[in-house]
Amino acid sequence: MTYVDTGLLGHRTQASGGLSSFAHTVVDGFRRMIKIGQAGHLVLEDDCTRSRVTRRERRLEEIQRVISSVSMHLPKGFAVGLNGQFANMMADDAWEDDDAYPSMLSLEAFLLMLLSTKVTQRPGIGTNGRGSITAFWRDGENRLTIDCLPSGNTRWVLTRVNAKGEVERAAAECQPDRLCEVLNAYGPEVWFGQ
Amino acid sequence: MVSEGDELPNPSTVVRYVGLNQMEHYGDNVVGPLPTAFEGRATDDSLSVTWCEYFVGHPDHQLRCAIETIRSSMNVKRKACFCVARTDDLAAAGATFGRAPRAVYLPVPRNDAHAGIYDVMPADLEAITEGELKLLELLAREAWSRFLTREMADALPLAQCEKSPDVS
Numbered sequence: 001m002t003y004v005d006t007g008l009l010g011h012r013t014q015a016s017g018g019l020s021s022f023a024h025t026v027v028d029g030f031r032r033m034i035k036i037g038q039a040g041h042l043v044l045e046d047d048c049t050r051s052r053v054t055r056r057e058r059r060l061e062e063i064q065r066v067i068s069s070v071s072m073h074l075p076k077g078f079a080v081g082l083n084g085q086f087a088n089m090m091a092d093d094a095w096e097d098d099d100a101y102p103s104m105l106s107l108e109a110f111l112l113m114l115l116s117t118k119v120t121q122r123p124g125i126g127t128n129g130r131g132s133i134t135a136f137w138r139d140g141e142n143r144l145t146i147d148c149l150p151s152g153n154t155r156w157v158l159t160r161v162n163a164k165g166e167v168e169r170a171a172a173e174c175q176p177d178r179l180c181e182v183l184n185a186y187g188p189e190v191w192f193g194q
Numbered sequence: 195m196v197s198e199g200d201e202l203p204n205p206s207t208v209v210r211y212v213g214l215n216q217m218e219h220y221g222d223n224v225v226g227p228l229p230t231a232f233e234g235r236a237t238d239d240s241l242s243v244t245w246c247e248y249f250v251g252h253p254d255h256q257l258r259c260a261i262e263t264i265r266s267s268m269n270v271k272r273k274a275c276f277c278v279a280r281t282d283d284l285a286a287a288g289a290t291f292g293r294a295p296r297a298v299y300l301p302v303p304r305n306d307a308h309a310g311i312y313d314v315m316p317a318d319l320e321a322i323t324e325g326e327l328k329l330l331e332l333l334a335r336e337a338w339s340r341f342l343t344r345e346m347a348d349a350l351p352l353a354q355c356e357k358s359p360d361v362s
Binding site for chain 2: 089092093094095096097099124125126127128129130132134136138143145147155156157158159169170171172173
């Protein structure tokens with residue numbers, strides 16, 4: 001079954017301002033939720049060892065649990081929508097067997113990206129197949145793609161038609177909490193909403 | 195006559211298998227490929243494609259044969275797409291960023307029509323440069339903008355899929 005995207009979403013439930021401490025709140029939430037095992041693998045504190053659950057399903061559960069744990073920091077309805085999108089992304093009919101699962105550091109970068117840019121429109125999502133989470137938005141000919149990497153960084157590229165009708169392309173790599181500042185020159189409200 | 199290791203005649207048409215997670219899609223509405231679809235794999239030195247004119251016939255027959263060859267050579271997911279490009283469009287996009295993409299005939303087991311596009315992938319997938327990101331975006335939006343879903347591919351006319359006499 002395919003999750004149906006509901007499009008525009010409600011307003012942010014958290015007052016704006018204090019982004020840095022806000023972002024730290026989310027990171028702290030991750031750390032309470034997740035701990036790194038001795039072998040370097042991410043493990044949930046809850047015991048969810050069950051038979052007949054594939055590694056892909058297990059990773060999807062981990063992703064959805066983290067998203068749900070920070071849902072209060074996201075616009076209303078975001079978490080439910082994202083969880084449905086990740087379920088679709090990792091479904092049998094869409095997931096490529098050779099692809100690495102989205103890493104938890106990519107997820108952290110993805111969520112920090114959503115917070116730092118103050119988006120009110122949920123992105124489409126994908127992956128580069130090497131553990132990233134790719135977020136993308138489109139408004140007519142204007143497209144923004146942000147790849148949230150296992151390194152914790154983001155790599156973005158955009159096509160934007162300016163006021164003169166000229167096509168501009170821009171790209172860079174930066175920390176997720178810098179995105180709001182670096183994208184500001186390109187009128188990101190066409191993708192992120194107000 | 196084109197032999198293994200030769201450049202494909204220009205222009206040629208090539209097809210690339212792209213999973214749904216590297217296609218821009220909103221729900222079930224697929225818009226086109228994402229730049230990530232053309233990054234390639236770290237183990238490859240060229241972008242893997244299938245050459246349509248390897249087969250004889252009308253362009254739609256050739257495209258269907260190329261897609262059927264991909265389907266028989268790998269595990270194709272139901273929601274995956276097939277992106278189509280002309281080699282002259284790839285060359286033009288590459289030239290914008292100082293690259294000289296070239297398509298080379300490289301048959302592989304289970305895909306006799308396989309080819310590779312050189313000088314189009316990022317040099318280091320862990321450190322993709324600004325220029326490489328812009329090239330990937332240009333490739334996705336322009337050179338590779340034509341794509342077929344499973345249903346669109348199934349609607350193409352079936353053919354015998356005979357090898358062109360121009361291929362050795």
